[in-house]
Amino acid sequence: MKVYKRAILPIGFKANGVASGIKKFGKLDLALFFSEMPAKASCLFTTNTMQAAPVTVCKSNLNRSKYFRAIIANSGNANCFTSYAGIEDAKDCLEALAEGLSIKGKEALIASTGIIGKRLPLGKIRRAIPGLIAGLSREGIKKASSAILTTDTFTKQIFSRFVIGKRQVGIYAVAKGAGMIAPDMATMLCFIFTDANITQSALDKALKASVVDSFNCITVDGCMSTNDSVILLANSAAGNQLIKSGRNFKLFSFALRKVCTELAKLIVRDAEGASKFIQIHVNKAASFKEARKIALNIANSNLVKTAIYGEDPNFGRIVASVGATGIKVKQEDLKMSVSSLKKKDIYVKVTLNRGRRQAIVYTSDLTPEYIKINAQYN
Amino acid sequence: MKVYKRAILPIGFKANGVASGIKKFGKLDLALFFSEMPAKASCLFTTNTMQAAPVTVCKSNLNRSKYFRAIIANSGNANCFTSYAGIEDAKDCLEALAEGLSIKGKEALIASTGIIGKRLPLGKIRRAIPGLIAGLSREGIKKASSAILTTDTFTKQIFSRFVIGKRQVGIYAVAKGAGMIAPDMATMLCFIFTDANITQSALDKALKASVVDSFNCITVDGCMSTNDSVILLANSAAGNQLIKSGRNFKLFSFALRKVCTELAKLIVRDAEGASKFIQIHVNKAASFKEARKIALNIANSNLVKTAIYGEDPNFGRIVASVGATGIKVKQEDLKMSVSSLKKKDIYVKVTLNRGRRQAIVYTSDLTPEYIKINAQYN
Numbered sequence: 001m002k003v004y005k006r007a008i009l010p011i012g013f014k015a016n017g018v019a020s021g022i023k024k025f026g027k028l029d030l031a032l033f034f035s036e037m038p039a040k041a042s043c044l045f046t047t048n049t050m051q052a053a054p055v056t057v058c059k060s061n062l063n064r065s066k067y068f069r070a071i072i073a074n075s076g077n078a079n080c081f082t083s084y085a086g087i088e089d090a091k092d093c094l095e096a097l098a099e100g101l102s103i104k105g106k107e108a109l110i111a112s113t114g115i116i117g118k119r120l121p122l123g124k125i126r127r128a129i130p131g132l133i134a135g136l137s138r139e140g141i142k143k144a145s146s147a148i149l150t151t152d153t154f155t156k157q158i159f160s161r162f163v164i165g166k167r168q169v170g171i172y173a174v175a176k177g178a179g180m181i182a183p184d185m186a187t188m189l190c191f192i193f194t195d196a197n198i199t200q201s202a203l204d205k206a207l208k209a210s211v212v213d214s215f216n217c218i219t220v221d222g223c224m225s226t227n228d229s230v231i232l233l234a235n236s237a238a239g240n241q242l243i244k245s246g247r248n249f250k251l252f253s254f255a256l257r258k259v260c261t262e263l264a265k266l267i268v269r270d271a272e273g274a275s276k277f278i279q280i281h282v283n284k285a286a287s288f289k290e291a292r293k294i295a296l297n298i299a300n301s302n303l304v305k306t307a308i309y310g311e312d313p314n315f316g317r318i319v320a321s322v323g324a325t326g327i328k329v330k331q332e333d334l335k336m337s338v339s340s341l342k343k344k345d346i347y348v349k350v351t352l353n354r355g356r357r358q359a360i361v362y363t364s365d366l367t368p369e370y371i372k373i374n375a376q377y378n
Numbered sequence: 379m380k381v382y383k384r385a386i387l388p389i390g391f392k393a394n395g396v397a398s399g400i401k402k403f404g405k406l407d408l409a410l411f412f413s414e415m416p417a418k419a420s421c422l423f424t425t426n427t428m429q430a431a432p433v434t435v436c437k438s439n440l441n442r443s444k445y446f447r448a449i450i451a452n453s454g455n456a457n458c459f460t461s462y463a464g465i466e467d468a469k470d471c472l473e474a475l476a477e478g479l480s481i482k483g484k485e486a487l488i489a490s491t492g493i494i495g496k497r498l499p500l501g502k503i504r505r506a507i508p509g510l511i512a513g514l515s516r517e518g519i520k521k522a523s524s525a526i527l528t529t530d531t532f533t534k535q536i537f538s539r540f541v542i543g544k545r546q547v548g549i550y551a552v553a554k555g556a557g558m559i560a561p562d563m564a565t566m567l568c569f570i571f572t573d574a575n576i577t578q579s580a581l582d583k584a585l586k587a588s589v590v591d592s593f594n595c596i597t598v599d600g601c602m603s604t605n606d607s608v609i610l611l612a613n614s615a616a617g618n619q620l621i622k623s624g625r626n627f628k629l630f631s632f633a634l635r636k637v638c639t640e641l642a643k644l645i646v647r648d649a650e651g652a653s654k655f656i657q658i659h660v661n662k663a664a665s666f667k668e669a670r671k672i673a674l675n676i677a678n679s680n681l682v683k684t685a686i687y688g689e690d691p692n693f694g695r696i697v698a699s700v701g702a703t704g705i706k707v708k709q710e711d712l713k714m715s716v717s718s719l720k721k722k723d724i725y726v727k728v729t730l731n732r733g734r735r736q737a738i739v740y741t742s743d744l745t746p747e748y749i750k751i752n753a754q755y756n
Contacts, residue, residue: 050701050709081697081709116694226698302680302744303752310753316494319459320604323428331428331459366680368746374681375688 001162001255003262007141008159010170010195012036012237016140017147020128022076022114022121028147030125031073032132033191034101038067039235040200041109042207046228052080054110055229057090065106066200071191071231072097072132073111073148074125075176080116080226089120096126100133111189111229113150113176141174148176148189151373156266160255164248167240169196173259177267188267190215190230192259196252197236198243206253207232214260217292218268218362219299232256268362273370276308278346283358290327291359294350297321298361305366311341318350329354379540379633381640385519386537388548388573390414390615394518395525398506400454400492400499406525408503409451410510411569412479416445417613418578419487420585424606430458432488433607435468442484444578449569449609450475450510451526452503453554454492458604467498474504478511489567489607491528491554519552526554526567529751534644538633542626545618547574551637555645566645568593568608570637574630575614576621584631585610592638595670596646596740597677610634646740651748654686656724661736668705669737672728675699676739683744689719696728707732 009015014034023029043062045055061068072093079086090110098105112120135143145155157174175190198206211230243252269277280298285291298304298321307314318336322329333353339346387393391413398408421440423433439446450471457464468488476483490498513521523533535552553568576584589608621630647655658676663669676682676699685692696714700707711731717724 047704048698048701049704049706050697050712078694081694081712083710115692116697226694226701302748306749306752309749312754314493316456316459316604319428319494320426323426323604326425326427328427332461334428334459366749368749370680371684371687371744371746371749374684376690 001160001258003258004159005157006159007145007157008170009138009141009172010193010237012195012235013193014136014138014140015144016132016135016137017143018128018132018135020074021124022074028143029074029076030128030132031144031147032136033071033144033193034136035069035233035235037235037237038069039233040066040198040203041068042203042232044207044211044230046226048226050081050226052078052112052227053082053086053090054079054112055227056087057094058109058229061106061109065104068107068109068233069103070097070101070108071111071233072108073189073191075148075150076114077112077118077120078114078116078227079112079120082117082119085119089122092122093120093125096129100129109231111227111231113148113189113227116226145174148174150176151272152176152270154270156263156270158259158262160259162251162255164196164240164243164251167238169238169240169252170194171196171255171259173263175263175267177270188215188228190263192230192232194232194234195236195238196234196243197238197240198234198252202243202245202249203232203234206249206256209253210257210260213359214257214264217360218264219296265362268364271364272373273367274364275367276344276346276365278308278348278363278365280348280350280361280363281358282350282352284352284354285357285359286355288357288359291357292361293325294322294327295359295361297325298348298350299363302366305363308341308346309365309367313338313341318348322350379538379636381636382537383535384537385523385535386548387516387519387550388571388615390573390613391571392514392516392518393522394510394513394515395521396506396510396513398452399502400452406521407452407454408506408510409522409525410514411449411522411571412514413447413611413613415613415615416447417611418444418576418581419446420581420610422585422589422608424604426604428459428604430456430490430605431460431464431468432457432490433605434465435472436487436607439484439487443482446485446487446611447481448475448479448486449489449611450486451489451567451569453526453528455490455496455498456492456494456605457490457498458494460495460497463497467500470500471498471503474507478507487609489605489609491526491567491605494604523552526552528554529650530554530648532648534641534648536637536640538637540629540633542574542618542621542629545616547616547618547630548572549574549633549637551641553641553645555648566606568641570608570610572610572612573614573616574612574621575616575618576612576630580621580623580627581610581612584627584634587631588635588638591737592635592642595738596642597674643740646742649742650751651745652742653745654722654724654743656686656726656741656743658726658728658739658741659736660728660730662730662732663735663737664733666735666737669735670739671703672700672705673737673739675703676726676728677741680744683741686719686724687743687745691716691719696726700728
């Protein structure tokens with residue numbers, strides 16, 4: 001298996017990105033991902049109860065159709081807390097897209113990211129759709145990957161290639177991250193494309209397993225977004241023997257998990273205002289859940305984050321974060337080590353002596369730059 | 379009932395504060411509170427499982443004795459994560475104090491605040507105890523209230539006076555706050571003294587009721603401390619008819635609650651680096667617990683806190699915080715208003731349309747100054 005940080009779409013996929021005018025200054029803000037053949041979809045969405053309109057519409061379409069052809073995604077406007085009108089806006093958007101692509105509206109999915117509480121500028125999107133479709137190409141993924149960004153400073157994408165039988169299979173994933181990043185279903189937009197031939201149940205199983213220790217193990221600010229979506233399309237174009245279970249399923253799952261983990265780390269590396277990339281490794285826990293809970297509580301502690309920003313070792317704040325979870329770790333069992341704080345990459349190891357499970361959570365530090373970015377977002 | 383922000387001890391109490399050398403530059407760091415007659419005690423401690431040695435020792439003494447005469451408290455060192463040795467240090471401290479005061483060791487309580495993971499400088503404390511005792515006086519409360527501070531910029535104290543029967547009764551409370559402030563039992567040190575004559579069960583009931591919407595409804599940074607303690611001593615010196623239940627209990631409870639609420643607000647006003655005092659009022663909730671959970675989640679959102687710091691109205695971040703609790707508020711039922719962000723005091727009102735309960739949580743904004751203070755704490 002090979003893994004690259006590159007924009008390579010698997011067979012049968014095309015993409016494009018344009019500036020529709022949702023964002024100012026002619027910035028790319030509207031992306032389209034297209035599969036030439038019907039693709040199975042597997043999706044995971046935010047657990048935030050204030051879910052955005054595109055999440056509602058995706059869930060509805062996933063119930064109405066078994067195969068999908070396209071995903072349209074915009075940045076600059078989250079289409080959230082926009083009431084029933086927002087849902088109609090998302091549906092209208094998909095209808096306009098379906099007409100242009102000569103597919104059915106229920107065969108397309110939609111995602112949005114940006115400011116909450118404002119209506120989508122539907123006119124602008126409608127006017128942009130013909131050009132968006134006309135420009136679809138394999139190379140268009142570069143523009144598409146830029147068009148989904150908000151405060152991100154770089155595009156985040158991972159491509160993996162591996163062999164099933166005698167066929168090459170590819171998985172490409174692209175994400176936007178930056179802020180309002182806290183786990184419990186990937187707190188960002190992520191689109192994954194594979195040309196693998198795989199059953200629906202195997203696809204769902206592989207995706208669920210892949211987010212557990214990737215997107216659900218990262219946090220920037222502990223703030224869960226209303227729009228988080230991971231959408232995975234599999235179009236079978238690789239022509240491999242159908243993946244169901246066994247060795248081939250393991251291979252596909254391993255590759256998908258690797259892609260998700262690397263992408264999750266890229267999101268943390270580009271966290272708003274971050275000056276450090278922090279890996280928190282909790283081991284000898286009674287369960288993965290327990291290890292993850294403690295790691296996340298350390299990762300979300302403003303006091304731990306500021307201490308690391310200040311390169312000021314402060315074990316006490318880690319101790320307090322462990323205890324604040326309510327998990328009854330004995331003080332005499334708790335061991336900690338922190339790598340040199342002078343470096344950009346920080347490794348925090350916490351040992352509990354309660355069992356054999358572990359979890360790794362990735363996070364960033366809390367800096368004056370994070371405050372600057374978020375004090376003037378509008 | 380009258381309430382003052384002043385240092386007035388009820389009858390029969392004395393106090394003092396000295397510089398023992400735990401802190402540098404001759405800063406006051408050791409406080410003693412003393413009751414001339416045996417006092418009933420009611421205490422609440424942190425729910426953090428990594429509790430500090432003084433918390434462990436207080437719990438033990440509360441089981442061993444029914445009456446108490448003294449509280450010793452130091453700042454600059456939390457005596458937490460110091461293993462069995464830390465517990466012995468706290469006990470030795472109490473023994474030295476008891477000897478000087480000619481009382482029993484089990485009749486004294488202890489509290490510490492400051493850096494976690496370092497042993498108490500026991501020699502310095504022992505040497506300071508004779509002077510600490512010799513200087514006990516009613517006016518000594520001014521020095522005592524300063525000696526418990528860490529990054530606080532002012533002393534926090536509230537005095538309330540009211541009449542039970544024909545006797546005047548007083549309640550005085552003093553606290554340290556500033557950072558590592560998150561609720562679930564008062565996240566700070568707070569000492570409360572009353573000359574009321576009251577039964578043990580009425581005292582306990584009044585204290586528990588008072589912290590629910592005072593200390594347990596404030597948050598600075600969502601970080602729960604290991605040392606939080608509220609210690610209330612009642613020495614009966616007012617000579618009032620014994621308070622058990624009924625009208626007199628209500629009067630005492632009301633006064634205690636008022637004292638706790640005002641003190642809790644003072645803690646938030648002096649939050650580390652804060653430029654705003656924020657009141658988050660969630661109403662029309664199904665229960666107080668639900669209202670408090672939502673209010674706290676809004677209050678602990680770095681995105682909400684930075685938006686208020688930046689005077690940048692961003693309702694979307696409040697919406698996302700409400701939904702992130704998992705409580706199924708309908709989008710069409712959620713109403714929000716925020717007072718002018720240009721002022722120092724901000725009022726956020728959130729209406730859920732789910733019932734008739736409410737909660738008010740007090741918090742501060744997140745500023746570059748908070749980061750500066752906490753990046754260089756050691």
